[in-house]
Amino acid sequence: MTKQEVTFFWFRRDLRLEDNVGLYHALQSKFPVIPLFIFDDAILDSLPKNDARVGFIHESLAKINQQLQEIGSSLLVKKGKTQQVWQELLQEFEVKEVYFNKDYEPYALERDLAISELLESNKTKPHSYKDQVIFEEKEITKADGLPYTVYTPYKNKWLEKYKSMAPIPEFEAVNIFSNFFKFHFDFPTLEQIGFEESTIKVQPHNLSKIANYHETRDFPAIDSTSYLSPHLRFGTVSIRKLVNWAVRKNEVFLSELIWREFFMQILFSFPKVVTHNFKSAYDGIQWRNNEEEFKRWCTGTTGYPMVDAGMRQLNETGYMHNRVRMVVASFLCKHLLIQWQWGEAYFAQKLLDYELSANVGNWQWAAGTGCDAAPYFRVFNPEIQLTKFDEKGIYIRKWIPEFNLGYGKPIVEHAMARDRAIATYKAGIVK
Structure with missing residues (x-):
């Protein structure tokens, strides 16, 4: 039996039909286009079963699938090891071309190189585009x-x-939607992928703000x-x-x-920045890395209201205000002398908008170890930050309901912690 000749468009970090560069080019292929998303086990296996980001991806894919059904097509959703999924697709279809948008993170670069080599070995042409x-x-x-x-x-x-x-220029695909593969693929539930609904949700965006x-x-x-x-x-x-x-x-x-x-x-x-200081001169800093203090930072019980409100907001919603992110990051690295990698990993677990490059970049900025970073002797005073940016205490009372009952003693005294941080950095930096 002759296999169907098709083109694939592989969704990854581009979950929309409009102004999607790779999809725009895929739809001009000579062959009908199967839109595809792969839930990658290499990523999912490290996540909790109620990870809100997986729920958001699933919800976004469901919207795409609904749009496609209106024109007689549908989205093919797979789960597994990416290489194995593609091997199965190459067996099932006569795949002539595969289109996708580029990703620049180390794992994605390695994955895309391996898949492109697999496709080419099967006489399938990969096409990649700048989109994000x-x-x-x-x-x-x-x-x-x-x-x-x-x-x-x-x-x-x-x-x-x-x-x-x-x-x-923006890339609209509406006028060539007719080139989608006309077939109804079953759309899996979140449970069929192995996940469950989270109480944390991604909010609709609002440009007017x-x-x-x-x-x-x-x-x-x-x-x-x-x-x-x-x-x-x-x-x-x-x-x-x-x-x-x-x-x-x-x-x-x-x-x-x-x-x-x-x-x-x-x-x-500089892919080393994922785990190592951009400035290697900072490699000699003697971090305290106190696990009990780290736990108090994570749970928002440091006794510093702005730090604690930020961490509680993060834990309850997956969001944290940008100004507060700077305060809590500086506090962890400078006041507690805990390595930025600890905080970066915690944010990676919790942030709905987690993006490797920005998370690593901002944490290294706060720690002073990154490119164009805050100088090591700049130590945010959480109390002054509170006075300047939440003078009436509206933000902290929202996230710390017990604040008015007499808040706990600070985990560390600011002046001492500032002096300790500056001395520790100065002693550890290689000239």
């Missing part, structure tokens, strides 16, 4: 071709290049959060639409999007 960033890999470099390791010159070069081609971002972004009590970050992380929104919008509406928010790409190219160019 405006500028990738080595598109923004210094004059000598080396990567930037300081943000401001990177941002200036980024803006210069963007303005020379703005607005970035960004209009005053520059004025409100430092005040956690003001509900001015767009909730865009998980949607950007999993690609339910297009970075091109978002940047083209931010350029017109808010330059400060645009700078945050450029930070995202800066950290992505740092990770691509």
Whole structure:
């Protein structure tokens, strides 16, 4: 029996039909396009069964599947080891081409290379496209071709290049939807994938909240959060639409999007930063790594209200306000002298918008060990941060209901901890 000749489009971090570069090109193939998503065991096996991010992916895929059913197609969802899934698909179909959008994290690069080699060995042509960033890999470099390791010159070069081609074109696929493979694939339940509903949910994003971002972004009590970050992380929104919008509406928010790409190219160019200090001179710091103190930081019981409110918000919702993220990260690394890798790993478990490059980049920034990081002698005072950014205590009372009953004694005294941190860093840094 002759196998069906098809093209595949492989969804990964681009969970949308509109303005999807790889999908746009796939739909111009000579062969009908099967849209595919693979729940990768290599990623899922390390996650709790109620991981909210898996639930959000499943929910986003269900929306895509519903859109496809309206035009007589559907989404093929598989679960397993990626290489094995592709071997089975190559047996089942006459796969002529596979389209996907690039991913730049170390595991993804290794996976995509292996799958591309598998496809080519089966006379199947892989096609990959830039989609989750405006500028990738080595598109923004210094004059000598080396990567930037300081943000401001990177941002200036980024803006210069963007303005020379703005607005970035968006890729609409509506007019060629007819090329989807016409077949009804069974869509699995979350339970069939081996997961269950979480009480934590990804909030809908709201672009209108960004209009005053520059004025409100430092005040956690003001509900001015767009909730865009998980949607950007999993690609339910297009970075091109978002940047083209931010350029017109808010330059400060645009700078945050450029930070995202800066950290992505740092990770691509210096993959050691996943586990090691960007600045190797900091490798000699003698961290205290007290497990009991780390547990109190995780549970939001340090006795510092802004730190504790932030950690409780994270544990209960999967979100944490950006200003508070800086405070809690600095507190862990400087006040408690606990390695940034401990905090980075905890955030990786809890954050709905967890993205490896940004998480590692921001933690190393807070610890002083990263590129363009805060200097080691900069130690946030959590009490001053509270006075400046939550003067009326609205944020802390929301997350610490017992605050008015007389809050617990701080885990460490600020002045002592600051002096200890500076002395420890100074003694550990290799000149």
